[in-house]
Amino acid sequence: MSHGITSLRSRIYLEGAAERLEGPLLFLKRLAEVTLNEAVYVEDASGRQRLGRIASIDEAHMTVEVLEATMGLNLEEIRLNLTGRPLEFGVGPGLLGRIFNGVGEVIDGGPPVAARRQLAIGGLPVNPVQRETPRDFIETGVSTVDIMNSLVRGQKLPLFSGGGLPHDRLAADIAVNARLRQSDEDFAIVFVGIGLPYDSAEYFRHRLEESGALERTVLFLNLASDSSTQRLLTPRYALTAAEYLAFEEGMHVLVIITDMTNYCEALREVSSSLGEIPSRKGYPGYMYSDLATLYERAGRVHGRAGTLTQLPILTMPADDIGHPIPDLTGYITEGQIVLDRELDRQGLYPPVKVLPSLSRLMKDGTGGDYTHPDHPALANQLYAAYARAQQARLLASVVGDDGLAEEDRQFLAFARRFEHDYVAQAERRSLEASMALGWELLRELPRTALNRLSDAQIAQYIDGEGG
Amino acid sequence: MSEAVIEYIGGPLLRARTEGPFGLYESVAIGEERLLGEVVRLDGDHITVQVYEDTTGLAPGRRLAGTGRPLSIPLGPGVLGGMYDGLLRPLDGFDSPFIPRGSFRERDQAYRFTPSVAVGERLSPGAVLGAAEREGAMDQQVLLPPDVDGEVVEIAPAGEYREAEVICRIENARGERREVAARQDWPVRIARPLARRLPVDEPLITGQRVIDSLFPVGLGGKAAVPGGFGTGKTVLLETLARWCSADVIIYVGCGERGNELTGMLEEFPGLVDPRSGRSLMERTVIIANTSNMPVAAREASIYTAVTLAEYYRDQGLHVALMADSTSRWAEALREISGRLGELPGEAGYPAYLSSRLADFYERAAKGETLAGKVGSVTVMGTVSPPAGDFSEPVTSHTKRYVRSFWALDARRAQARMYPAINPLQSYAEETSRLAAWWQARGNSDWPRLRRATLELLEEQTRLERMARIIGKDALPFGQQMRLLAAELLNDAFLRQSAFSENDRYASPERQTVMLRLLIRFADLAQQAVARGVTPAEITGLRIYRRLQRMGEDLPPDDLAAYQALGEDMERELQALAEEVTA
Structure with a gap:
């Protein structure tokens, strides 16, 4: 066996250094100067190149994460091609309307994208001093989101779902329906599928193409059959594209990522192959920091016109909101939208469970400047009334409906209508329609129970002088 | 200073072979970019260092240098009013929206110094040297560091200085001279001394x-x-x-x-x-x-x-x-x-x-x-x-x-x-020590009000548990009223809107009158129910909604408005009770 270093067209080749191959991880002797996170190509005897990155180094050894299937690689024949640069993605305005795989390669049969710049996919932390607070509204067409948990430009608002719930449909609906209130501004969607089954990937592609939304969309599809190391990079390629569109092209970009649970599973898998000490439920101790490097890439930046909003979707294992994946996500993101199995079983779509749902930045995207001056009070009152109705429901489950006081019965009726007519919706609702329907529901409650509304609001909307 | 050679890097930690002595918690500068790090473990001729910046791009073989000092931060009059990273390095002044590595600069703000000591004066550690004023920050002082004392041999006249400029020279009893600037380093892991707690x-x-x-x-x-x-x-x-x-x-x-x-x-x-x-x-x-x-x-x-x-x-x-x-x-x-x-x-x-x-x-x-x-x-x-x-x-x-x-x-x-x-x-846990302060603010019965409030809230939980078993309507009127009074307390007192201009801040005086009103309401309502008034009649009163919304509806400093609310409350409940008995 011979080994050596050759330099070819300013690239360095390393031969005979491979010592061990375990799943996607390649362990090699460190025969050349490399740096952490450097991009490499792993080449086999046939000359096929597989993308990888340097995951760890010490004085004598290094580990490469191979981003494509490692089947058939042979330790004797491996040549490592060192690029001397971190993983990069070529971005340009031609990204829109295109479809990529999980490592940024065009898969729609079209020509490659004309790259205006090569950007490192890892990104850099945005300086908090250079950030601007998220402001202004994105209309999703879903009442429980728009009115009660508003999505604000620059926010990261995840959707907590469960296996078998219609999050794919909701994700596609939002991708198709989302709009800015002032329609003349540039709006784009970056849609990221991580570890998708083939049919889901086709579903998204089909929905976007059919509705014509693909034109304003950049689609990244990492399939369940792709290597797990690739999943760790897919959102990074996508966010690099989104950052470019937002901060260089000045667009308002909504990034929809599904499913973050697959990302976290890949993180656990790779961490365990690296022999790292596991933390909660076998996930690595740095999962919080790692997720933060993705979620924190949402935001607005001083002096740049665009915004980057994230709507990541995750499925809670066993519907457990305390599971590390939703738990750590919830601590980083600015709220969450929770889907509910019970509502889904009743055939209500979208099955948004409003009580545990929350948009922390709601105050920065609603009210007179962005939506309507009475929007916050309406949302507040709907929440309070529905929470109160849940108490009545609990009571009714013990003493029966007949054992309830009149007021409690009114709240029960409210909850039923709220779920069937407000939470559930067959098609997109404009903000105005959602608000009008909200006031209508509140009219059925006793005036004394409307303590989150001012007298003026009651007079206008409830007693109907101007509502 | 001692140097060492990096052998291994993993995430924020690196291991290096030393070529001289290093101390535990000594701060070090790594590589050509002089990234900041701190020694966290000594092991024979190896040290482990935690790095305060992203380690991407570092490689084994690069060198690091010790500073001979524990990890410290530069205190001074220039800090107030700004945003800093975890080691007090200023985050403003970058061109890029991102934080590039190894590009932090040292803070050296200008400020106006007005001395309050004179040459020849003997100063003990921590003594005040003078006042420091700066645009965009409240007025501060410049102190002698806690480990310096002696006689002032030189003091800068009033004027504009930069934080790093020496403004005072001092000589201690052993004849050692120290130069003092407004910017003073202090190790972060050591508490600064107090004369007494x-x-x-x-x-x-x-x-x-x-x-x-x-x-x-x-x-x-x-x-x-x-x-x-x-x-x-x-x-x-x-x-x-x-x-x-x-x-x-x-x-x-x-x-x-x-x-x-x-x-x-x-x-x-x-x-x-x-x-x-x-x-x-x-x-x-x-x-x-x-x-x-x-x-x-x-x-x-x-x-x-x-x-x-x-x-x-x-x-x-x-x-x-x-x-x-x-x-x-x-x-x-x-x-x-x-x-x-x-x-x-x-x-x-x-x-x-x-x-x-x-x-x-x-x-x-x-x-x-x-x-x-x-x-x-x-x-x-x-x-x-x-x-x-x-x-x-x-x-x-x-x-x-x-x-x-x-x-x-x-x-x-x-x-x-x-x-x-x-x-x-x-x-x-410290409430008994604070009662005297409330008394001085005109609320001598703070401990009693506080106890009454907590009792009412505790009772609410107990009654709610009971209501879940037998139904709310099956509770006697007296207990239903207690529940309603507790709900009102939650709604009108414990809930506080951070977005309402009236409600977001409640002065201690306003808190006192609000709490008194609500505890008084609980008592009066209880008495009324005892005389035959139903809880529904009480919640139907106008005063009930006014109490519910007093935090948001009444202007923050208008204590007279609360006074009037209290009088209305007494009157309405009184009238209701009389109506029923009549």
Whole structure:
């Protein structure tokens, strides 16, 4: 066996250094100067190149994460091609309307994208001093989101779902329906599928193409059959594209990522192959920091016109909101939208469970400047009334409906209508329609129970002088 | 200084072979970019270093150099009003929106110095040298460092100086001369000395009713705010930062969201401190180590914050330190400990978690400074327990060191009952010492009101449990009325809207009249029910809704309006009772 270093067209080749191959991880002797996170190509005897990155180094050894299937690689024949640069993605305005795989390669049969710049996919932390607070509204067409948990430009608002719930449909609906209130501004969607089954990937592609939304969309599809190391990079390629569109092209970009649970599973898998000490439920101790490097890439930046909003979707294992994946996500993101199995079983779509749902930045995207001056009070009152109705429901489950006081019965009726007519919706609702329907529901409650509304609001909307 | 050669890098840690002596916790400069690091372990001729910046691009074989000093931060009059990373390096002044590595610059602000000592004067450690004024910050002082004393041989005249400029030369009894500038380094892991500690006997007024009236924190005390995600920890802490009665606010965003800190930075300069009439930012320092910034700097950031707090305390100021969140700090500790290969304790945290938490919280104090003034550091930290489970290690260890515990409750938060502090799970231990302060503010029966409130809330839980079994209507009218009175107390007193101009801050005087009104209402309503009035008739009264909304509807300083509300309440309930008996 011979080994050596050759330099070819300013690239360095390393031969005979491979010592061990375990799943996607390649362990090699460190025969050349490399740096952490450097991009490499792993080449086999046939000359096929597989993308990888340097995951760890010490004085004598290094580990490469191979981003494509490692089947058939042979330790004797491996040549490592060192690029001397971190993983990069070529971005340009031609990204829109295109479809990529999980490592940024065009898969729609079209020509490659004309790259205006090569950007490192890892990104850099945005300086908090250079950030601007998220402001202004994105209309999703879903009442429980728009009115009660508003999505604000620059926010990261995840959707907590469960296996078998219609999050794919909701994700596609939002991708198709989302709009800015002032329609003349540039709006784009970056849609990221991580570890998708083939049919889901086709579903998204089909929905976007059919509705014509693909034109304003950049689609990244990492399939369940792709290597797990690739999943760790897919959102990074996508966010690099989104950052470019937002901060260089000045667009308002909504990034929809599904499913973050697959990302976290890949993180656990790779961490365990690296022999790292596991933390909660076998996930690595740095999962919080790692997720933060993705979620924190949402935001607005001083002096740049665009915004980057994230709507990541995750499925809670066993519907457990305390599971590390939703738990750590919830601590980083600015709220969450929770889907509910019970509502889904009743055939209500979208099955948004409003009580545990929350948009922390709601105050920065609603009210007179962005939506309507009475929007916050309406949302507040709907929440309070529905929470109160849940108490009545609990009571009714013990003493029966007949054992309830009149007021409690009114709240029960409210909850039923709220779920069937407000939470559930067959098609997109404009903000105005959602608000009008909200006031209508509140009219059925006793005036004394409307303590989150001012007298003026009651007079206008409830007693109907101007509502 | 000694040098070493890097052999291994993994995440924020590196191992190096030394070519000379290094000390534990010595700060080092790594590579050509001179990245900041700290020695955390000595092992024969090897050292382990934690690096305060991203290690991407570092490679074995590069060199690092010791500085001969423990990890320190540069204190000085230029700090106030700005935003810094976990090691007090300024975050402004970059061209790029991102934080590039190794590009931090040294802070050296201009300020106006007015000396208050003269040549020949003998000074003890920590003595005041003069006043420091700067645009965009409240007035401060320049002190002699705690380890310097002697006779003034030279003092700069009044004028503009930069922080690093020497303004005083001093000679001690042994004839050693020291040069003193306004910018003074202090090691972050060592507490600054006080002449003596004083008892915590007055509250930090926060303007939040549930805190000040029920679960106060003392000036120089320590409080913890545990709560699952979405329960409003950060909003509560920011509200406290805005309105609490401290002179200086130090807010540490430790492993939290970038957008929130930006929000403060945008909002604070425009808010006016109700007491000084100046911008809130002038009394605030924000230390930002967002979740995507280097994890080692997150570990250091709370020590940086508390050291800075002590620096202002030593000038005779009352400082409120808000740490959001101590769980993220503990996780940084866990991550580094895991990489060091230490034996994990409970839930993977290192066994020394508890003593590190104690080190931090014990630096909260009220005391007499070396210069003979009274200052304090009040520490408030949020805890983010996984899945909202308060039995996890960080919450349970924190509970051992804090005196006030504000437990946030997911159910309250879901009903948008903010601040979602659960009155039955929360506590405050120093209340008996604070009664005298309330008495001096015209509320001699504060302990009684507080007890009556807590009793009513406790009864509510008991009655609700009963109502769940037999139905609310099956409860006797008296008990139904107690329930309604408790609900009113929750709605009108415990709930406080941070977004309503009238409601967001309640002065102690207003809190007193509101609480008196509600406790009086509970008593009067109870009497009325005893005379045959039904609870529904009482909640149908106009006064009921007026009480419900008094916080938001009545102007904040108009105590007479509350007086009138009280009179109306007496009258309406009286009339109702008479109607029934007649």
